[in-house]
Amino acid sequence: MIELRSSGELDALREAGRVVAQALAAVREHTAVGVRCAELDAVAREVLDGAGAVPAGWAPRSGAGAIGTSVNDAVLGGVPDGTRLCDGDLVGVVCGARLQGWCAAAAVTVPVGASAAVDLVGTGQAALADGIAAARAGGRVGDVAHAVGVVLRGGGFGVPAGLGGVGRAVRAAPFVPRVGRPGRGAPLRPGMVVVIDPVLLAGGGDAVDADVEGVVRTRDGSCAVHVGHMVAVTERGPRVLTAP
Incomplete structure (x- = not known):
């Protein structure tokens, strides 16, 4: 069921989104060669604790951290552990x-050290920006998906199917695909909240597989980029709820 939120409810979501943005900004600042993923989790948890927030349960299994950390060929599902980040990751x-x-959630992808993947991240961010711009009342979910897909496919990148985004109740309707046809899908109405989260696979193929620990990885071993924001559809245009 698709829920429409009042202005007061959107303001409450925005406050949760602001905490998410602060946590991700702190993680980005702390990301460096030699840092362990568990250290990044501690940084995010400190921000959440300071704001009186709790992790929203982004992962499907218990015991996960305040964040998920998916390195290189990992697309989603990585639990922050003792893995040290290397130059180029x-x-x-x-x-x-x-x-x-x-509940609010967002995603960023951060190059480590002298990573050659800066352009990949830029493409993901460009797809996200175009998707957000298309999230306007009177349009449809397919318009957003199409805007995202044009950028990702235009760059020659793979785009995995499924892998639903996180939202009001961790996973909430409507799901926004990463490739779609304009004019299709649920109508975009004021008060609707969507998660727009482009994923691109650098190798060009769309195939992904889950390993024994539940981490989704690119089948060809290429790097993945995942960025995303929670966005409200309003009469005045898109409102990014997880912006800094």
Whole structure:
């Protein structure tokens, strides 16, 4: 069921989103060669604790951290552990926070050291920006998916199917695909909240597989980029709820 939120509810979601943005900014600042993924998790948890928020349960299994850290060929599902980041790595970070009953989540991908993947991240961010711009009342979910897909496919990148985003209740309707046809899908109405989270696979293929630990990885071993924001559809245009 697709829920429409009042202006007050959107403000509450925005407060949760602000905490997520602060946590991701702190993680980005702390990301460096030699840093362990568990250290990044501690940085994010400190931000959440300071704001009175709790992790929103971004991962499907218990015992996960305040963030997810997916390195290089990992697309989603990585639990922050003792892995040390190396020069040239690419680490995708998902953070979800629950504040006063409201859940927000967002994703960034951060190049480590002298990573050659800066352009990959830029493409993901460009797809995200175009998707957000298309999230306007009177349009449809397919318009957003199409805007994202044009950028990703235009760059020659792979785009995995599924891998639903996180939202109000960690996973909430409507799901926004990363490739779609304009004019299709659920109508975009004021008060609707969507998660727009482009994923690109550098190798060009779309195939991904889950390993024995539940981490989704590119089948060809190429790097993945995952970026995303929670966005509200309003009469005045898109409102990014997880912006800094």
